[in-house]
Amino acid sequence: MEATQFKVPYKLEQPTRGVERLSLSYFRCYEIFSVSFDLRPVILTGPNGAGKTNLLEALSFLIPGRGMRRARLSEVKQQDSQHPWSISALLQDQGEKIQIGTGLDPETSDSERRVTKINGEKAKSQSDLAEWVSVIWLTPQMDRLFLDGPQGRRRFLDRLVYGFDPGHAQRLNRYEQVLKERGLLLRQGRLDRYWLEGLEETLVNDGIAITVARREVVGQLSNVLKNQSKAFPQAEISLEGDLENLLRERPVLEVEDEMRCLLAENRDEDRLMGRTSLGPHRSDLVTVYPEKNQLAALCSTGEQKALLLSIVMASAQLLSVRTGAIPLLLLDEVIAHLDDVRRTALFDAILQLKMQTWLTGTDASLFEELQGNAQFLSLKEARLVSKT
Numbered sequence: 001m002e003a004t005q006f007k008v009p010y011k012l013e014q015p016t017r018g019v020e021r022l023s024l025s026y027f028r029c030y031e032i033f034s035v036s037f038d039l040r041p042v043i044l045t046g047p048n049g050a051g052k053t054n055l056l057e058a059l060s061f062l063i064p065g066r067g068m069r070r071a072r073l074s075e076v077k078q079q080d081s082q083h084p085w086s087i088s089a090l091l092q093d094q095g096e097k098i099q100i101g102t103g104l105d106p107e108t109s110d111s112e113r114r115v116t117k118i119n120g121e122k123a124k125s126q127s128d129l130a131e132w133v134s135v136i137w138l139t140p141q142m143d144r145l146f147l148d149g150p151q152g153r154r155r156f157l158d159r160l161v162y163g164f165d166p167g168h169a170q171r172l173n174r175y176e177q178v179l180k181e182r183g184l185l186l187r188q189g190r191l192d193r194y195w196l197e198g199l200e201e202t203l204v205n206d207g208i209a210i211t212v213a214r215r216e217v218v219g220q221l222s223n224v225l226k227n228q229s230k231a232f233p234q235a236e237i238s239l240e241g242d243l244e245n246l247l248r249e250r251p252v253l254e255v256e257d258e259m260r261c262l263l264a265e266n267r268d269e270d271r272l273m274g275r276t277s278l279g280p281h282r283s284d285l286v287t288v289y290p291e292k293n294q295l296a297a298l299c300s301t302g303e304q305k306a307l308l309l310s311i312v313m314a315s316a317q318l319l320s321v322r323t324g325a326i327p328l329l330l331l332d333e334v335i336a337h338l339d340d341v342r343r344t345a346l347f348d349a350i351l352q353l354k355m356q357t358w359l360t361g362t363d364a365s366l367f368e369e370l371q372g373n374a375q376f377l378s379l380k381e382a383r384l385v386s387k388t
């Protein structure tokens with residue numbers, strides 16, 4: 001890739017962590033593709049269908065989960081190809097090199113199983129990725145974040161929490177498995193007291209740890225939002241739910257006892273309702289636009305977009321200074337929707353961040369202001385030169 005030369009000397013401190021090389025095999029529209037970067041912002045341009053979002057999606061697989069499209073892993077494979085997909089990234093963390101590879105497991109017929117290698121060693125589970133990389137993204141699909149159900153908002157928050165507490169991913173995973181197991185036992189009427197008590201103990205321990213970690217991050221994020229640049233709207237965020245209410249009023253140990261009792265008491269009701277009534281799977285991240293004292297879901301489309309960008313940028317700011325993992329910010333098609341003032345404010349904020357930021361757009365001219373301080377990759381070109 002041709003990195004653009006500086007027009008003016010770069011005065012800002014560059015990030016010291018980020019992706020230096022990304023290689024994709026049989027990943028969506030990419031057959032074999034490899035490209036190198038430095039740690040400045042990366043601007044991906046190209047016509048519709050050039051593969052810009054696919055490249056960001058590949059980066060989103062550097063953390064646990066199903067990536068930013070929440071695709072089935074079998075869908076990600078290049079259509080018509082028999083080969084399993086994989087991505088490989090060479091990352092730099094203040095001089096130290098880290099190699100991460102992930103993709104469909106070539107050794108099993110299970111088309112939804114992802115394998116991960118970190119510095120050449122097979123990881124026990126993809127949750128291990130949270131120790132190394134932390135990714136925040138903003139995509140056009142997230143325009144509905146305030147309108148759709150709480151699950152998307154919880155996922156958004158949890159991705160951020162991974163950056164502070166790498167054990168969070170594993171805890172969530174275990175919590176969800178055990179929740180399903182308890183549901184199944186109740187549905188089948190297998191009311192084995194000891195079995196249920198064992199499962200509920202895990203739900204209590206993990207459920208409270210998950211909620212405490214989320215609350216901690218929401219508190220820190222609220223502080224960043226209060227001091228956010230005036231170009232972004234203020235957003236007031238809070239974590240709401242029964243467990244959160246209990247934790248607001250009482251010490252953690254008491255809440256543990258209370259949750260244990262409530263789970264045992266609610267078994268009949270939970271069986272009838274087909275769900276567990278208490279726990280972090282019921283929490284919601286609530287956003288208010290304080291200028292209007294309005295819930296985000298009731299704000300106009302433009303106001304919602306601005307609130308979301310504000311929260312994403314505050315999250316990035318928090319992550320860039322607080323995480324031990326390598327932080328990455330992916331902004332898919334964000335620039336085209338901003339007026340000149342907001343665009344300049346966003347570019348300024350990106351250049352101040354100590355994290356590698358990736359931006360996409362069909363028109364390179366929209367990123368003119370970043371000339372000299374960013375690297376530009378025109379995807380049509382790059383795919384032609386890099387395809388081997």
Ligand SMILES: Nc1ncnc2c1ncn2[C@@H]1O[C@H](COP(=O)(O)OP(=O)(O)OP(=O)(O)O)[C@@H](O)[C@H]1O
Nearest residue numbers: 028029048049050051052053054075076077078079
């Ligand atoms: N599994 C797959 N196998 C092969 N090609 C795929 C697969 N999934 C998606 N594609 C193709 O990849 C191409 C690039 O998609 P991508 O979403 O990255 O484009 P884009 O550059 O972001 O475009 P836009 O500007 O419209 O957002 C599309 O033509 C799409 O059909």
Ligand SMILES: [Mg+2]
Nearest residue numbers: 052053054333
């Ligand atoms: Mg796209």
